[in-house]
Amino acid sequence: MLVLSGIAIIVLGFLLRFNPLIVVAASALVTGLAAGLHPLAILAAFGKAFNETRYVTIVWIVLPVIGLLERFGLQERARALVAGFGRATAGRLLIAYLLFRQLTAAIGLTSIAGPAHTVRPLVAPMAEALADRQAGGLDEAARERVKALAAATDNVGLFFGEDIFLAIGSILLMKGLLEQFGIDLQPFQLSVWAIPSAIAALLIHGFRLWRLDRRLAR
C-alpha cells in the first residue's frame, strides 16, 4: 500500500501546480523508498530509464524548420489560404482533419502529423482564422477554445485510428500479454475490433465540431 504514496504526490503536485519535473522526481523517490530501494539505486534506475526513453524527446528536432518558415510568414499564409475557401468553416476543417488523421493512422502513418509539425503551423491558425470569420470577431477565450479543439482533434484522430493498424505498439503489447496467459491471437483479430470504437469516436467528436459551427454562427 505504501508504494501508492508516489501517486498521491503526483496528484497533489499537479493540483497545487508545483513544477512538474520536481513533482515527478519526488514521486519517484518516495515510491522507490516505500518499496525498500536504496536512494542511489532509485537514482540509477531513473537514470537508466531516462537514457532508454530519449526517443520521446526527439519530436523537438522539427522546430528549426517550423521556426524558420514561421519567420517567413507560414502561419499568416495558412490563415490566408483557408480564407480563400468560401464555404469552409472551422468545424468542417477540423472534421476533415479528424478523418485524415484517423485514416492515415489506421494504415500506420502515425508520425506524419502532430502538434509540432502540423497543428501549430497549419491546423490551429487555419481553424482560428475560419472561426474568426464565422463569428465576426472572436474574444480571447473563444480563440483559446478553438486552438485547444484543434489539438484535441489531432489526439482523438490519432488514438482512435492507430489501433486499426496491425503493427502498432499497443496491438503487439496485447498479443504478447495474451501469449503469456496462454491465449494465441493474430494481430488482425485484435485490430479489427478497434473499428467500432473508431467510428464512435468519429461520430462523437464530429458532432461536437458540428456544434462548434452552430455556436460560432450565432
Add this chain to the structure above:
Amino acid sequence: MIGLPFVYAVAGVLFAIYAALGVLDRRWGNALLWGLVAISFLFGDRLGDLGNGVLVLGLVLIAGCGLIRRPQPRDDSETPRGNAIFLPVLIVPVVALAGTFAARWWPGWVDPKQATLVCLAIGVLIALAAALLWLRPRPATPFREGLRLMDSVGWAALLPQMLASLGAIFALSGVGTVVGGLIGGIIPNGSLIGATFAYGIGMALFTIVMGNAFAAFPVMMAAVGLPLLIHQHHGDPAIVCAIGMLSGFCGTLLTPMAANFNIVPAVLLELKDRNGVIRAQAPTALPLLLVNILLIWWLAFPR
C-alpha cells in the same frame, strides 16, 4: 545501417547549438538546460546509470529553481512568401512516409524497428536544407528561431521523458500489482455488467494516474479482464483486449500525466490554460468511454 544513434546524434548537435546560443545571449539557465540535454543525447550511453541519474537531477534543479527564461518576442520579420512556403513543411511527413515504405521494400539500410523515427530525422534535415537554399537566411537563423520556440516550451519539453522514466520506477516498485488488487477487490461478485464497468473504468482511471494505457493494460488484464471477463464469463479475448485498450486511451485524453499529448500542445499553441487541451477533450472522452464499455458488454459475450 541507420538507427537511433544517428537520430540521437542529430538531436544532440541541435541541442548543443541551442546551448551555445544561450551562452552567447547570457541566458545561463537555458544554456545549462539544453547543454545537459545535448550531453544526454550525445554521450548518454557512456555515462552509466548513476551518471544519467545525476544528469536528471541537474535538469530537475535547473527547472525547479526557475532558472529558465522565456524568449524575447520576435521584433523583426522577413518578407512573407507565397503558398510555396507550405512545401518545406510537407517535406517532413512525405519523407517519413516514403522512407517507412522504402524500409519495407528495400530492407537493410535502416533499423526496421526505428524506421519512422530515422526517416522523420532525415525528413527534417532535407526540409531544413531545402528551406535554407530557397529562403537564403543567415545560417544562424533557423537555430535562432528553433531556440525561440524551444525556450518558450522550456522544461515542459522534458516532461514526457521524465514521466516515462517514472513509469519504470512504478513498475520496479510493484505499484501496478497493488492498484490491480484494490480494483479487483471492489467488484460485485458474479455481475457481468458490474465487472465490465469495473474493467473499462479501471483502465481509464489507471491510465489517468500512469499517463499511459500501455502501463495500465497488463495490470487491469491480470486483475479483472482475464479472471472475470474471459474465464468466468467466457468473453472473446480479442474484443475484451482491443476495446479495453481503447477505454484506456479515453483516460489518456483526460490526464496531464500524458504530457506529450496534452501539455506539450497547450504550450506549443501558447494557451494560457495549461489544461486547455484536456478541457477540450473531456466532452469527447467521457461519452466515448461509456460507448466503449457498452461495446465490450454487447459484443464480447455469448448470449
